[in-house]
Amino acid sequence: MPAARSAPGPDAAADPSAARTVAYRGVRVPVPAGWPVYRLDEDPARCVRFDVHAVYLGRPSAQPDCPARAVGRTEALLVEPRDDDAARRRGPVRADRLAHQEVAAADGREVAVAVPEAGVTMTGTYGADPGALRSVVQGTRLSADWAPEPGRRRRARVAPVAPPELPALPAAQRVWATGKGFDTCTAPSLRAMRAWRGTYGVGNIYIGGAARGCAQPNLTASWVRSVRAMGYRLIPTYVGLQSPCTPYRAHFDAANAPAEGAKAARDAVARARALGIPRGKPIYFDMEAYDSGRASCRKPVLAFLQAWSTELVRRRYVPGVYSSVASGVRDLGRARGVVKPDAIWFASWDGAATSTHRMVRDDWWQPHRRIKQYRGGHRETHGGVTLNVDSNYVDGRVY
Template sequence: MRHAPVRRGLPVLGGLLGVVALAPLVPGLDPPAARPPGHPPAALKEAPAVRSVAYRGVLVPVPAGWSVHRLDQDPTACVRYDRRAIYLGAHGPQPDCPARLLGGADVLHITPRAAPRPAPGPATRGPVTTGTVADARPAAAAPAHRLARLTLRPSGDHQVRVPVPEAGVTITGSYGRDPAAIQEIIRSTRLTGTWPADSWSAGARPAVWKAGPGSAGTSAAAAPYTPERRAAGSRRKHWTVGRGFDTCTAPSLRAMRAWRRSYNVTNIYIGGSMRGCAQPNLTRRWVRNVRRMGYRLTPTYVGPQAPCSMYSGRFTPRNAARKGRQVAADAMRKARALGIPEGRPIYYDMEYYNGRNARCRRAVLIFLHHWSRTVKRGDYVPGVYSSARSAPRHLAGSRGITLPKALWFADWDGRKALYGHPHIPNRMWHPHRRIKQYRGPHRERHGGVALNIDSNNVDGRVY
């Protein structure tokens, strides 16, 4: 997470470049039928220094300025959503991610399908691939007619998932402002003829894929929501006191066991269009297991940011109310999919913004009012994370709005004190409703496992 205006330019620049660099790929394209088979669209041919990467049964054009990362060669690589990149292969068990990132860039991640693949027969043309990556174009490339007619619809968390059974892969895309640029790259992707088809029948009608709530690195949507049951008359404490850490991606269960003696609270990023890292470990099973270890969690949703922030994904003064309601509804869906019951907190990550801008400040208060009211009506506890100098300060001085019930504020002064802050009156968010992030990104090692984290002092609402 970020809470100060310094060092904020790089993620923003990456997100903006992710949109600008791909803009020539979107407008003015000929319809797929007008292109000769096997030829990329005109916009891709005109773009300078475009190359292709092959993985399993697909050949993907890589626009200039994009990086390519092979996860099968570097299993500790972090799938980040703050820079334009293509990732090839499955996640490693413990990605080495930064402590905090915000997304907003256009990213593709191509992973092998989980089902085992039959061995190619003797009639297969071109080189046989077994999950390794080659940059060279295979000899026998075939146009993917279905991909060429693909339509991607916008999703709440700005992620789309496209299974390609013929090629033995699934393509996951994360986008900034809209999915048009990602759509054109996927439309220009070709089948290499080196991976046997197994489920798309010849002549089948092209499908329109739409991202589901558990796509892009989390299997949260795989199982139906089952409310947590409590015995009649029983009461459970919904707050805790202790040491907490947060990091960009949910650590492996091995790492969580190694760190348990040192920490009892950790954060999870359950969704949002500005979430900075993929979440390969974050599932219902992961949530259940870490709670059995004795951890308590701060579920956090990272959606659009303030109009006067320096991030690419922002709401506006005109749509602040609507966006606040939309992200609240999506956050509750994500929480239910992970098995987080009603009555537990969901924190909204509102990064630092320029509070001297009165119009922007009003828009933030409207957004957070509708966030808090919608989450409260859904029987969850609304919370907010932000720099102590921005949202908490303005919420404390507001009148006539629905306030969050839990506060997680950032002030990297190195002091753990939860009260006595000049911008947050002691009478508010008291008792057991505060978490302070007192130290920013750093690296710690416990039980032989090192992670990049922020540090928190906790006396607040948790799951």
């Protein structure tokens, strides 16, 4: 993990000696003042969010009650059981082993520390300053008196249930789709996806990025294969560093915008390939709204997105961008002399389920290269399953 700045901000590092401590399986975790602690076995509907300070203990539910959107990352920690249950405890517990734990930096501002002696994995996120996360991780101690439950064995992997026979989308092999779509913060369970298939044919997935706000306990290559077999088309989206003119602490600036845009594209491709999303498919960058009236905001964003698109094309993926119709989308449409994405996903919560908008010229991103997010977060119930989602009209590039 990168070294902390010498003068951290007011909500950066916390002194573990002054923090309360919570015990979970084989670890005792210091909790900074003001951070809530959630025990997921007692609160299975709890959404594991990385955009707010919190400590989560337990395995995330397959169907948490998450918001439609959560963007940004700050310091938070998830401590969950390992599937191999400590590999039957390899050797004695060393109660001080984590005191000097070094954690390598990661593009997604997310790090994982395996603690096999305690049967857990600690997954932490951080914002602009990792000092608070380092303090929590290095202040964690092992409990020498903890042992796995007698007779506990490696949990058997359950083969995915074959989805029911459902009608495929028309022309399902096309590079584009038309119809209703939804997006939500965390990939829903397969049960939820089956229940919603009668109403929707397109869904979004947040595949990674330094500002991805929710945990993704369901999102695996197997999940992607299963929902594609149900007839869904997917919108792979990467939530990376944001404009310098936003409240998000994880952002790029004018000096490093091109380098960070290319770096985000490389990480997005690696994550897409890990999920089984092949070349030739789109990946959208989520660029949240910013003050496009200021050149100091607009120019770095265009430089970042040009590098994003250029690098994705070089790696043989289709570049897409999600943004507000009044900032990123309008700026890209008007720009001259820059490499633009092949597909656009614009947000305008006007309630009109159409791919047109007065700010998006008719000759921009045509044909079949547009998605419109026309309604913000709200709850819908289909097939007995309720999710908090945004609504979209799709006439654009999808997987």
